[in-house]
Amino acid sequence: MFAGDEVMKGSLASYTFEHMEIASYKMLIAAAGEVGDAEVQRVCEENLREEVAMADWLENKLGTVTTSLRRKSPRGSRDGRLAGKQARHGHHRVPETRRAGC
Protein backbone atom coordinates (compact mmCIF):
# COMPACT_ATOMS: atom_id res chain seq x y z
CA MET A 1 0.00 0.00 0.00
CA PHE A 2 1.08 3.55 -0.51
CA ALA A 3 1.08 6.54 1.83
CA GLY A 4 -2.28 8.26 2.14
CA ASP A 5 -4.29 5.07 1.85
CA GLU A 6 -5.97 5.35 5.24
CA VAL A 7 -9.45 5.07 3.74
CA MET A 8 -8.48 1.88 1.94
CA LYS A 9 -6.92 0.48 5.10
CA GLY A 10 -10.07 1.40 7.00
CA SER A 11 -12.18 -0.35 4.37
CA LEU A 12 -10.03 -3.46 4.64
CA ALA A 13 -10.29 -3.42 8.43
CA SER A 14 -14.07 -2.95 8.31
CA TYR A 15 -14.57 -5.71 5.76
CA THR A 16 -12.36 -8.06 7.79
CA PHE A 17 -14.13 -7.20 11.03
CA GLU A 18 -17.58 -7.86 9.51
CA HIS A 19 -16.44 -11.34 8.55
CA MET A 20 -15.11 -11.95 12.03
CA GLU A 21 -18.53 -10.95 13.36
CA ILE A 22 -20.24 -13.25 10.87
CA ALA A 23 -18.10 -16.18 12.01
CA SER A 24 -18.75 -15.31 15.66
CA TYR A 25 -22.53 -15.23 15.19
CA LYS A 26 -22.43 -18.53 13.32
CA MET A 27 -20.60 -20.07 16.28
CA LEU A 28 -23.03 -18.54 18.77
CA ILE A 29 -25.99 -19.82 16.76
CA ALA A 30 -24.53 -23.31 16.77
CA ALA A 31 -23.82 -23.14 20.51
CA ALA A 32 -27.30 -21.78 21.30
CA GLY A 33 -28.84 -24.54 19.20
CA GLU A 34 -26.75 -27.13 21.00
CA VAL A 35 -28.00 -26.05 24.44
CA GLY A 36 -31.54 -25.34 23.25
CA ASP A 37 -31.57 -21.58 23.85
CA ALA A 38 -34.01 -20.56 21.12
CA GLU A 39 -34.11 -16.88 22.10
CA VAL A 40 -30.34 -16.41 21.89
CA GLN A 41 -30.32 -18.36 18.65
CA ARG A 42 -33.05 -16.14 17.19
CA VAL A 43 -31.32 -12.90 18.19
CA CYS A 44 -27.97 -14.12 16.84
CA GLU A 45 -29.59 -15.11 13.55
CA GLU A 46 -31.10 -11.63 13.29
CA ASN A 47 -27.71 -10.03 14.01
CA LEU A 48 -26.05 -12.39 11.53
CA ARG A 49 -28.35 -11.17 8.75
CA GLU A 50 -27.35 -7.57 9.55
CA GLU A 51 -23.65 -8.44 9.53
CA VAL A 52 -23.95 -10.25 6.20
CA ALA A 53 -25.80 -7.26 4.74
CA MET A 54 -23.07 -4.90 5.94
CA ALA A 55 -20.31 -7.14 4.59
CA ASP A 56 -22.09 -7.28 1.22
CA TRP A 57 -22.47 -3.49 1.20
CA LEU A 58 -18.79 -3.01 2.00
CA GLU A 59 -17.79 -5.56 -0.63
CA ASN A 60 -19.71 -3.61 -3.24
CA LYS A 61 -17.92 -0.39 -2.22
CA LEU A 62 -14.33 -1.71 -2.14
CA GLY A 63 -13.70 -1.29 -5.85
CA THR A 64 -15.19 2.20 -5.96
CA VAL A 65 -13.20 3.34 -2.93
CA THR A 66 -10.00 2.00 -4.46
CA THR A 67 -10.42 3.48 -7.92
CA SER A 68 -11.66 6.79 -6.56
CA LEU A 69 -8.68 7.23 -4.26
CA ARG A 70 -6.24 5.95 -6.85
CA ARG A 71 -7.40 8.57 -9.33
CA LYS A 72 -6.76 11.26 -6.73
CA SER A 73 -3.26 9.93 -6.03
CA PRO A 74 -0.44 11.58 -8.00
CA ARG A 75 1.36 8.23 -8.19
CA GLY A 76 -1.75 6.40 -9.33
CA SER A 77 -2.37 8.75 -12.22
CA ARG A 78 1.20 8.69 -13.55
CA ASP A 79 0.58 6.30 -16.40
CA GLY A 80 -2.60 4.51 -15.45
CA ARG A 81 -0.72 1.71 -13.72
CA LEU A 82 0.06 1.09 -10.11
CA ALA A 83 3.65 1.44 -9.03
CA GLY A 84 5.35 -1.87 -8.21
CA LYS A 85 5.04 -1.33 -4.47
CA GLN A 86 1.35 -0.47 -4.84
CA ALA A 87 0.69 -3.56 -6.91
CA ARG A 88 1.62 -5.84 -4.02
CA HIS A 89 -1.06 -7.09 -1.67
CA GLY A 90 0.43 -8.75 1.37
CA HIS A 91 2.59 -11.58 0.13
CA HIS A 92 0.64 -11.90 -3.12
CA ARG A 93 1.81 -10.25 -6.27
CA VAL A 94 -0.97 -8.74 -8.37
CA PRO A 95 -0.83 -10.28 -11.87
CA GLU A 96 0.41 -7.92 -14.59
CA THR A 97 -2.92 -8.07 -16.39
CA ARG A 98 -4.83 -6.91 -13.31
CA ARG A 99 -2.74 -3.86 -12.39
CA ALA A 100 -4.19 -1.31 -14.74
CA GLY A 101 -7.83 -2.15 -14.20
CA CYS A 102 -8.10 -3.05 -10.54
Ligand SMILES: [Fe+2]
Ligand atom coordinates in the same frame (compact mmCIF):
# COMPACT_ATOMS: atom_id res chain seq x y z
FE1 LIG B 1 -20.78 -5.50 11.96
